[in-house]
Amino acid sequence: MPAPRPSHRSPWRSKRAVATVVAAFLLAAGCGTQDPPADDDRLDEVEITVGWETVQDTTDRVGTIEGLSGPESVRYDPGQDVWFVSNFNGGGNERNADGFITRAAADGTIETLRFMVGTDEAPLHAPRGMYIVADILWVADIDGAHGFHRETGEHLIFIDFSDLEPGFLNDVAADDSGEVYVTDSGQPRLYRILGESESPQVEIAVEDPGLGPANGITWDAANGRFIFAPWGEGVTTFRAWTPGASELEEVGVSPDGGRFDGIEVVGDRILVASQVDESLHLVEMGTGRLLIHTAGRPADIGIDTRRYRVAVPYIALDRVDLWQLPAW
DSSP, rough: OOOOOBOOOOOOOOOOOHHHHHHHHHHHHHHHOOOOOOOSSOOOTTTOOOTTTTTTTTTGGOEOSSSSSSSEEEETTTTEEEEEEEEEETTTTTTOOOOEEEEEEESSSSEEEEEEEEOSSSSSSSSEEEEEETEEEEOOOOEEEEETTTTTOOEEEEEEEEOOOSSSSEEEEEEOOEEEEEEEETTTEEEEESSSSSSEEEEEEEOOGGGGGEEEEETTTTTTEEEEESSSTTTOOOEEEOOTTTSSSSEEEEEEEEEEEEEEEEETTEEEEEETTEEEEEEEEEEEEEEEEEEEOOOBBBBTTTTTEEEETTTTTHHHHHHEEOOO
């Protein structure tokens, strides 16, 4: 694994005072990620009748978000009790400045279809994976990562990855310190955004064939590591990386799936979307099995941590489906 290579490309900065944008970025990095609600914040009215042994299908859906345009990723905001949905609104690799982020209520009702959009200086082309750090919703795009204010929808910052010649920037996650990482499903790399200066930059944190390359990424807080969803053809082994480590570790296998996309940790289990068999797989004790038959090829899933629900976006179907999960 080679040493990280920093990029010297400065991020785009708006006409607002530079200090304002940088302060927002550094505040987010210092505050850490958004935690799920405590047990006493769970919603008492949620009735859970399914167990982890239950295999569900489309007849078991508990909600749907419709009226979207190529939804690729879903992220739940527990602080506001809403979903954010990234929309390609065109091809997944077209620089058309037409991408947008939708804000929807927890039940699937769209509140604002185009809640977050790009700017003339930093257009949002084909938004993919998302992650919340403090008040910033980080969004992966073709050429870099955008930061939006999660409450107002205002575009705050864009970090340009172009100097590192990325393949297909895909998903976003952050560790407990709030440091942001982005996967590349075009090549076996993991990028890290550095926010220690007035000009946040990006570097290659990991470059290793064992990444797959990776599509989805999730932070496993209990074990202090990132877990990756491999996108490579025929690759069904899940690996993890602890920041600062020199090697990846194997954490599970789900041989009946493949072309894994979104991935989330639910308790001590891993939930991951498989496009090969159009389903969600559950990985327990290192072994994966089918849990939910989806309506199409699932992309980057999200978890409602208040109601124990999973949201599954389908790019081709222009919608997101919701399923109930067991408590964890």
